[in-house]
Amino acid sequence: MRIDTSKGFKVLSLFDGISCGMVALERAGISVERYVAYEIDKYAIKVSQKNYPQIEQMGDVTTADFTQYKGFDLLIGGSPCTYWSIAKKGREITPDGVGGQLFMHFVRALKESGCKYFLYENNYSIHKDIKAFISEQLGVEPIMINSALVSAQQRKRCYWTNIPNVQQPKDKRILLKDILESGIPWQEKSYAYTTRCQAAIFKDTLEKHRHTMVAEPFIYQRPHGFNKGGIKIKSKMPTVTATGSFIHNNYIIEPIRIGQYGNGGQGQRIYSPYGKSVALSANGGGQGAKTGLYLISIDETPKLKCKIYTVNNGCVECNGKSYFINLPDGDYIIRKLTPVEAERLQTLPDNYTEGISNTQRYKCIGNGWTVDVIAHIFKYLEV
Structure with missing residues (x-):
């Protein structure tokens, strides 16, 4: 059944986030005439209003x-x-909670509004009796789609919809290393991003396989030109009085490669911060x-506030x-994902949630949808 959307879709969104x-x-590629949102979290609303001031914010669904x-x-x-969710101790396993x-x-909104199409999403891990209840109320069986097909995270979700003929999306083969701002991952895909990942x-x-973290190579000067972790420095760090092809009119005009680790591939070369940066490459690999990687001398490692882990x-x-970890031998700082990296896991635009605290950014992102999964489903709308 096709609908007249010459003026754009009219959309009602509950728990809009x-x-x-x-x-x-x-x-x-679907034009929108009206988008009415029901949401009560003030930080989520702030993000929504920053990006889409035209959205009509209506508050609490219960009233x-x-x-x-x-x-x-x-x-x-x-x-x-x-x-x-299975992650919650003492979770509800019946629909009467x-x-x-x-x-x-949501069921009430569907009946009262008479919307022609609907899409309801929830966690794949919910109890089978609750899944059956949702299916009974909405009159359709769920489609399970793993966000791993369109993003860098493993995130199984169930989608109940009357949008016809929805198929599984094609695998875009996006890996965790592809969305990092810096650092090295030790796994191909991130675990499912949730509100708890900020902690x-x-x-x-390592033990529970959750809350993805990233390793940042830590390089510090060692005696006799060698660095811990097998990183070899070719020579002393150049100064602005260095001679050779790097100098032009008293300025260093080229990157200064001073060492390497591993096999010395493009991502394993060490440069001096006193030279130019190497060319940035959007399509470069990991590490x-x-x-580029740049050597920064640190006189006294114990002064660092972060812990250094040795592989x-x-x-x-x-x-x-001791734990097995898929990283090259060396020293690392282990960090959580940045807000931008979390946005990329959910296939949101970079800095979409900027404007609120990082704590709230992580929470809002974890509560959100993987956008490219939803966009894939919407492409089956008969417009």
């Missing part, structure tokens, strides 16, 4: 009269999975291939226990 649905509609949206084309939403009550507002702890990442023979020690 940071309006990932609007981003997905744009990405799918809404959805009959005013008769004639709307599309209802979308995903009620909070907090109550149903708080999670079920919130979901029923990532290295030991938990230093995109930006030796493919193992790293953390809290007195």
Whole structure:
């Protein structure tokens, strides 16, 4: 059944968050006449309003009269999975709890508005009885799509929709290394990004396989021209009085390569900060291939506030226990993902959530949708 969208879609979004649905509609090439959002988190609303000031923010779904949206084309939403997720101790396994009550507002909105199409999303890990209840209420079976097909994270979600003929998206083969601002990953894909990822702890990442973290190579000067971790420095760090082809009119005009690690590939070359940067490469590989690696001397390592982890023979020690890790031998600082990297996991535009604290950015991103999955589904709309 085709619908008249000559003026654009009229969209009703419940539990809208940071309006990932609007981003997905744009990405799918669908024009929007009205987008009405129900959301109560003030930080999520702030992000939404920054990016889409035209969105109509209506507040709490529990007090809404959805009959005013008769004639709307599309209802979308995903009620909070907090109550149903397998990650929650003592989670609800029947639909008669708080999670079920919130979901029923989606059902109520569908009945009261009469939207022609709907899309409801929730966690793949919810109990089978709750999945069956959702299917009964909406009259369709869920489609499981793993965000790994379109992003750098493993994130299985169920989608209930009456949009016809939705198929699995093609694998874009995006890896974790492709979305990093810097550093080296030790896994191909990120674990599912959630609101808890902002509190990532290295030991938990290693043992419980959650809350993805990244290794930043740590290089510091060692006696006799060698660095710990097998990094060999060719010579002393040049000064501005160095001679040779690097100098022109008393300025250094070329990158100064002073060492390497591993096989010395493009991403393993070490440069002096006293020369020019190597050319930035958007399509470069991992490690230093995109930006180059630069040697910074640190006189006293113990003054650093962050802990340095040493990888030796493919193992790293953390809290007195040894773990296998897929990193080259050497010294590393282990960090959590940056807000921009988290946005990229959800296939959001860079700095989409900028303007609120990092803590709230991580939370909003974790509560959001993987945009490219939603955009893929929307492309099956009969418009």
